[in-house]
Each structure stands twice: as structure tokens, then as C-alpha cells.
Amino acid sequence: MTDLECRLLVIGGGPGGYVCASRAARMGVDTILVEAGRLGGTCLNIGCIPSKALIHVAALFDTARRQAAGGMQGISVAEPVLDFAAAQEDCAEKVATLRAGVGGLMERSGVKVVQGHAWFRDGKSVEVESETGTLLVRAENVVIATGARPVELPGLPFGGKVLDSAGALALTELPERLAVVGAGYIGLELGTAFARLGSAVTIIEAAARILPQYDDSLTRPVRRRLGDFGIALELNSNVTDWQAREGRLTFQSDGAEQVLETDAVLVTVGRLPNLDGLGVGELALRMTDGFIEIDEHCRTSMRGVYAIGDVTPGEMLAHRAMAQGEIVADIVAGHANGWDRTCVPAVCFTDPEIAVVGLLPGEPSEETVVSQFAFRANGRAVTLGDTEGFVRILARKRDHVILGIQAVGPGVSELVSGFALAIEAGLRVEDIAATIHAHPTLSEALLEAALMQASMANHG
Known part of the structure; x- marks a missing residue:
């Protein structure tokens, strides 16, 4: 087993992790970043960036279709043709460009990047299973920045026709019919994008409103636009059965059973801290509902162990993780910093x-x-x-x-x-x-x- 030592070990190369590692290294801190997947994490590779690229493509295509159907603001065009595979390739190229940028940032900052799965031995040592074998990293300070994963629904395990957001963004063919379970921001963003691209979309939501964390006047314009895009919205509804072979989804809506035939089901009902397989049970961390508790300096209940981003209580937003990453980098480098933000947009x-x-x-x-x-x-x-x-x-x-x-x-x-x-x-x-x-x-x-x-x- 190869041994490495550093002053700061960051586990997770998403927005919070790579910002923390880069900032600390540029302030002279000997830093190692461990990432099990691709640099950039969920946000860059299978979340924020590819979804926004797809949303942009969908908006362009929908505008062209409206221009072909009788014209729009004096512009008329021939009926547009969507090459979905080419659109997905374009999105993938944008992601690859940004991911290469993160890799370049790590190199310029002097961060040592290790590809592999991390597992805590204790609060100061972490084993990493990499392609070249097992590494043991001993660090003065460790940052847990492993993000979150999508929640599965009973009876709707991910796989095959049942997709999480990453699976939906990786589709190579446009589904003719798409059921979206969950009318939160992920479900609405992707459901709207697929509808504008030409899929027949049905959104099923257990609550009485879309985006229930916001007031009705704020969400009403979005709900109206769903109807304009031909999206069927089923509120107060719960999925009760899924027949994968037949592509048949059954749900209860206001006490009545309905059956929906669909080519794919996108489940977007929430996300959980991604801590499985990390060995956090070896640490004396104070937890709340599966999240790691931290103070205003992102310190956990164990000295020298920090946590940032989606593994901590609060909004699961990339920019919150980045701000927390800055705080930890400054503290480890010997500078004063702490969470004094009034708001998170x-x-x-x-x-x-x-x-x-x-x-x-x-x-x-x-x-x-x-x-x-x-x-x-x-x-x-x-x-x-x-x-x-x-x-x-x-x-x-x-x-x-x-x-x-x-x-x-x-x-x-x-x-x-x-x-x-x-x-x-x-x-x-x-x-x-x-x-x-x-x-x-x-x-x-x-x-x-x-x-x-x-x-x-x-x-x-």
C-alpha cells in the first residue's frame, strides 16, 4: 500500500470540493483531491450544466417550431427537424470543455488529483481504491464534499425505463411519451425541456401545487406555461404501481385510479447526502436526518474534519458548496473566515x-x-x-x-x-x-x- 501525506485532503471533486482544493493550494497548502468519478461532480457532468444545455436546445427548437406554425414576430421558417443525438453530442461537448477547464485549474493550482473511492480509516487517514492500487492518505485536515444522490421510490428502482435525472440527460433517443414523478425544480425543468423537444409529458406530483416551497403567485405563471407546452399535470397524485414490461404506470389522483402508458419514467422526488461507502461510521460525526452537522466554519464534531455542500443541512445548491469551500480553504491556510452570508440565491x-x-x-x-x-x-x-x-x-x-x-x-x-x-x-x-x-x-x-x-x- 502506497502512503501519501498532505495538509488538506478533499474528498469529492464537485463545485465545493474543487473550489476548496484549488483555493487552498494557491495559498500554499499541500492539497490532495480524491474523486471517484469525473472532476466537476454531479453539477458539471450529469446535473446543472447538461440540463441547462438541453433546456437551451429545447427553447431553440420550440421557437423554430412556432415560427414554422404560422410565424412568430414576423418570422416564418420551414418545419424544423430535431437530431436529438446530435443535440446530446453538442451538450456533451460543452460539458467536456468545462470539465477540462476544472482539470486545468487543478494542475495550475498544484492540486494532486487522485482518481478512486475513498474510505475513512479514522479522522486523519483515508484509504483510496484507485486504478493503480490502494493508497493510504494521511492528512491534517479532511473535507467531506461528496454531494448527494437521487431518491428512489418504492416500486420504481432506477434502471431500464425508470430514470433519474442523470439517466434522462444521457438518453440517446427522444422518448415519445415521458412520465415525470415530482414537480420540484428538477422535474419541471427537464419535463418542460422534453415537452418542448416533442415528447408527450405527464407530470405527477403528490402535493397540491408545483414547487410547493414557493407561494402560488410566484409559480402560477410556470403552471400556465406548462399547459401551453401541452404538459399534463396531475396534482394530489401518488404512484401506486409500475409494470415495466408493458410501460404502464398506475397512480391515484384525488382518490381515483389512473393508468398511464409511457416509454420512460423520470423520478425527481428529492436527493439524499451521498455518504454510502465512505466509512463515516468510523468517525464521531454528529448527524441530523442523514446530514453532517457543521458550525459556521464548516467544522464537524470531529477536530480536523470539515463538511461542505449537499452532505450538510441547507440548500442543495452548487454555489452554496462553493462558498463553503472558500471558507474551509481560508481556515486551513490560516486565515479567518466563516459563514456570515445573509442569503443564498x-x-x-x-x-x-x-x-x-x-x-x-x-x-x-x-x-x-x-x-x-x-x-x-x-x-x-x-x-x-x-x-x-x-x-x-x-x-x-x-x-x-x-x-x-x-x-x-x-x-x-x-x-x-x-x-x-x-x-x-x-x-x-x-x-x-x-x-x-x-x-x-x-x-x-x-x-x-x-x-x-x-x-x-x-x-x-
């Missing part, structure tokens, strides 16, 4: 998109003021031919400090970082209202929502 790449930062209406304990400006009165949205949605500001009544900003509409994902900046900086609505926003842009909807509280909207 979230985006659903549905159609229209949803962007959420900070508190939602109904969450604050103090009295608040809410203002909302619709995109139908926004010049840029009108020129785009897409006026669905709004920007909404939630501010504390006594001092007008912004507590939350939400938006649903075209391209609002590109506005979300500005929303987060306003909350992190402790801005008041008057600060936004006094900032000139370029015209014509979608961001003017934020200005107008602020003006509605500070004085009066210019176009409301």
Missing part, C-alpha cells in the same frame, strides 16, 4: 424562470411591505415578446431594509445576483429607487418595484 430554470433571494411573503416575524411590478409594463419584456411574470420586493416596514426579492419571468436568472447583492449589502428600497437602471432592460422591473414603496412607480 435560488433559481428554477423553468419557463418562465423563477429567481428567489431572501425571505418570502409570510416568513418574516416583523411587519413588512410588499411591492410587485409586472413585466407586461416593462419595455424590454415587451420587445422580447414575453411579458409573463413580475419582480417583487419584500421590505421591513419600520426601516425599509430589503428582506427578500423574488421574480418570475424571462431571463430573471441573470438578475438574481443583483438581488442577492441588495440583501447582503443591507440596502433599503430607497437605495434601489435612487439607482439609475439602464433602459430598456428587464432590471428596470426591480427599480419600479422599489419606487412603488419609496414614492411611486414611473410605469405602474
Whole structure:
């Protein structure tokens, strides 16, 4: 067995892990990164990036089809033809480019990358089963950054026609009929993409609403658009049986049994911390519901062992993991850092998109003021031919400090970082209202929502 020693060992090469490793190494910390699969983790290889690439392809194809079916904004084209295999190859090339970039970053930073499965002997030593044999890595500090895995449903084990999100993104042929179980952001994003590409999509959700973590006014535009895309939505519904050979899915909807024939079933009902096979049972880690408990410095209950990203309680978002990775890298390098973020932005790449930062209406304990400006009165949205949605500001009544900003509409994902900046900086609505926003842009909807509280909207 080969022995290696380092000051920092990072287990998991996803967004949180590779950011932590690269940052620490560039500050002079001797760093080893262990990854069982491909650098970039779930987000880059089988999640965020390929799904957004597919969503973009779907939007292009759907636009071309509408242009062929009677024209769109004065543009008419011949009936478009989708080469799904070529579209998937294009998505794979984008992923490969970014993955190569992560590999280059590790090399330039001086991170030693070890390909293999890690298993804890104790809090300071980890065995790695690699292609070249077993390695024993002894480290002063260890970071667990192994991400999450999709949840299986009883009677619907992954395999064959039953897909998780990675399986759906790896399809080489477009399914004629697709059932999606779960109307969270993954199910809605991928279900909408496949519908726009031409699949007959049915979404089955146990709750009474889509995206139940958000209020109805925020999700209503997305639900309306599902109907425009021909997506059948079955709420208050639970899958009761699956006949794989026949491709027959049975579910209960409001007490009535329904049978759906489908070519594939995409299950998107949640994700769990990916800790199996890691040997965390050898460690004295404090756990809650399968997640590793950490403090504001990402320290676990065991000295020298840190955890970041989806294995810890909180939002399962790549950018949260990256921020935590920065914290750990700084601490190990001898610099002060800790979690002092006020908010973590979230985006659903549905159609229209949803962007959420900070508190939602109904969450604050103090009295608040809410203002909302619709995109139908926004010049840029009108020129785009897409006026669905709004920007909404939630501010504390006594001092007008912004507590939350939400938006649903075209391209609002590109506005979300500005929303987060306003909350992190402790801005008041008057600060936004006094900032000139370029015209014509979608961001003017934020200005107008602020003006509605500070004085009066210019176009409301």
C-alpha cells in the first residue's frame, strides 16, 4: 500500500470540493483531491450544466417550431427537424470543455488529483481504491464534499425505463411519451425541456401545487406555461404501481385510479447526502436526518474534519458548496473566515424562470411591505415578446431594509445576483429607487418595484 501525506485532503471533486482544493493550494497548502468519478461532480457532468444545455436546445427548437406554425414576430421558417443525438453530442461537448477547464485549474493550482473511492480509516487517514492500487492518505485536515444522490421510490428502482435525472440527460433517443414523478425544480425543468423537444409529458406530483416551497403567485405563471407546452399535470397524485414490461404506470389522483402508458419514467422526488461507502461510521460525526452537522466554519464534531455542500443541512445548491469551500480553504491556510452570508440565491430554470433571494411573503416575524411590478409594463419584456411574470420586493416596514426579492419571468436568472447583492449589502428600497437602471432592460422591473414603496412607480 502506497502512503501519501498532505495538509488538506478533499474528498469529492464537485463545485465545493474543487473550489476548496484549488483555493487552498494557491495559498500554499499541500492539497490532495480524491474523486471517484469525473472532476466537476454531479453539477458539471450529469446535473446543472447538461440540463441547462438541453433546456437551451429545447427553447431553440420550440421557437423554430412556432415560427414554422404560422410565424412568430414576423418570422416564418420551414418545419424544423430535431437530431436529438446530435443535440446530446453538442451538450456533451460543452460539458467536456468545462470539465477540462476544472482539470486545468487543478494542475495550475498544484492540486494532486487522485482518481478512486475513498474510505475513512479514522479522522486523519483515508484509504483510496484507485486504478493503480490502494493508497493510504494521511492528512491534517479532511473535507467531506461528496454531494448527494437521487431518491428512489418504492416500486420504481432506477434502471431500464425508470430514470433519474442523470439517466434522462444521457438518453440517446427522444422518448415519445415521458412520465415525470415530482414537480420540484428538477422535474419541471427537464419535463418542460422534453415537452418542448416533442415528447408527450405527464407530470405527477403528490402535493397540491408545483414547487410547493414557493407561494402560488410566484409559480402560477410556470403552471400556465406548462399547459401551453401541452404538459399534463396531475396534482394530489401518488404512484401506486409500475409494470415495466408493458410501460404502464398506475397512480391515484384525488382518490381515483389512473393508468398511464409511457416509454420512460423520470423520478425527481428529492436527493439524499451521498455518504454510502465512505466509512463515516468510523468517525464521531454528529448527524441530523442523514446530514453532517457543521458550525459556521464548516467544522464537524470531529477536530480536523470539515463538511461542505449537499452532505450538510441547507440548500442543495452548487454555489452554496462553493462558498463553503472558500471558507474551509481560508481556515486551513490560516486565515479567518466563516459563514456570515445573509442569503443564498435560488433559481428554477423553468419557463418562465423563477429567481428567489431572501425571505418570502409570510416568513418574516416583523411587519413588512410588499411591492410587485409586472413585466407586461416593462419595455424590454415587451420587445422580447414575453411579458409573463413580475419582480417583487419584500421590505421591513419600520426601516425599509430589503428582506427578500423574488421574480418570475424571462431571463430573471441573470438578475438574481443583483438581488442577492441588495440583501447582503443591507440596502433599503430607497437605495434601489435612487439607482439609475439602464433602459430598456428587464432590471428596470426591480427599480419600479422599489419606487412603488419609496414614492411611486414611473410605469405602474
